[in-house]
Amino acid sequence: MIHSFSNFKIFRHCQRKWFYESKVWCTNTKDPFRQKVIMLSNLETINAFRGQVVDYTISKHVVESLNKRKSADLKEALAFAKDIFDKRRKFAEAKMYKDFSIKKTANEERYAALIELEFGGGLSESDWEKAWCDVETSLTNLIENHEVMSVLKSANFIKSQLTLNFKHDDTSVRCVPDLVAFFRKEPPLIIDWKVHFAGHRSYIDQLLLYAYALKECKHLDTFNQYLVSHDILNFRLLEYQLLKNVPRHYEISPLLLENTKVRLSDEIFKLKKAGADQDYDSLKIENFDTTFNEEDCLNCPFQKLCSNDN
Numbered sequence: 001m002i003h004s005f006s007n008f009k010i011f012r013h014c015q016r017k018w019f020y021e022s023k024v025w026c027t028n029t030k031d032p033f034r035q036k037v038i039m040l041s042n043l044e045t046i047n048a049f050r051g052q053v054v055d056y057t058i059s060k061h062v063v064e065s066l067n068k069r070k071s072a073d074l075k076e077a078l079a080f081a082k083d084i085f086d087k088r089r090k091f092a093e094a095k096m097y098k099d100f101s102i103k104k105t106a107n108e109e110r111y112a113a114l115i116e117l118e119f120g121g122g123l124s125e126s127d128w129e130k131a132w133c134d135v136e137t138s139l140t141n142l143i144e145n146h147e148v149m150s151v152l153k154s155a156n157f158i159k160s161q162l163t164l165n166f167k168h169d170d171t172s173v174r175c176v177p178d179l180v181a182f183f184r185k186e187p188p189l190i191i192d193w194k195v196h197f198a199g200h201r202s203y204i205d206q207l208l209l210y211a212y213a214l215k216e217c218k219h220l221d222t223f224n225q226y227l228v229s230h231d232i233l234n235f236r237l238l239e240y241q242l243l244k245n246v247p248r249h250y251e252i253s254p255l256l257l258e259n260t261k262v263r264l265s266d267e268i269f270k271l272k273k274a275g276a277d278q279d280y281d282s283l284k285i286e287n288f289d290t291t292f293n294e295e296d297c298l299n300c301p302f303q304k305l306c307s308n309d310n
Ligand code: SF4
Pocket: 014, 015, 016, 017, 290, 291, 296, 297, 300, 301, 302, 303, 304, 306
């Protein structure tokens, strides 16, 4: 079992969805039911789609420019994002995700599968225009934010989507922060960005877990030189609501850190109690409850599987 923040979030909302994504999903199978779950698990809403385009553009274009000591150019970033947006739109509209031989990992630039196109009433041209407008706004807000960009420019190295694996209570935990900026003299900066309309909720718990993961992770040979001399309590945390252009800085206190460890132990206990460390074949789907909140189902890729149960 590998525990993660997002994995437990799914478990909290709907145990059945967690079962599909964590136990039925696997990398290689000929079982038609499992193949269907894998195909469905790639479906996302148009809102998630635009967030993914923003993530990909920051990771592959903005961060790469900054690491080459070049300024992030807004016009170039938007052109990069538009190309990805159009390729993914084309792929989703042609429903190419139904071809099981096309792997998402090997087709990152163009792969997309949309819930609205699979189950809903489709997407209008204005839905696509709105999604693009949100991508444009989010990237513009980031690149024109002098405070955030100047900190990133002063970093010795920036790494996006850095996988951090560590053990807690003898269980593997995996965290993937959106971005970590490493500095020779200053503590690291961990950034989690969101492309949300509302943007009211705080994501401090997620960032605290990332800080704990960064300190505990033992395989960061390349980055250890930037971490050894810094106390975790000095790590900097930034949640950036890109669409609203609201950066939120958080500090780490001993109490918050202790609470993070306790919460993590509690989550692991709950997952193990539900059978998370058992194989798919030894678990029964009916032991994983469907959600009580029907709104969760509206944007869920597994809605047809669940409705077939009833
Ligand atoms: S459709 Fe609803 S009940 Fe089924 S997995 Fe999704 S959220 Fe859970």
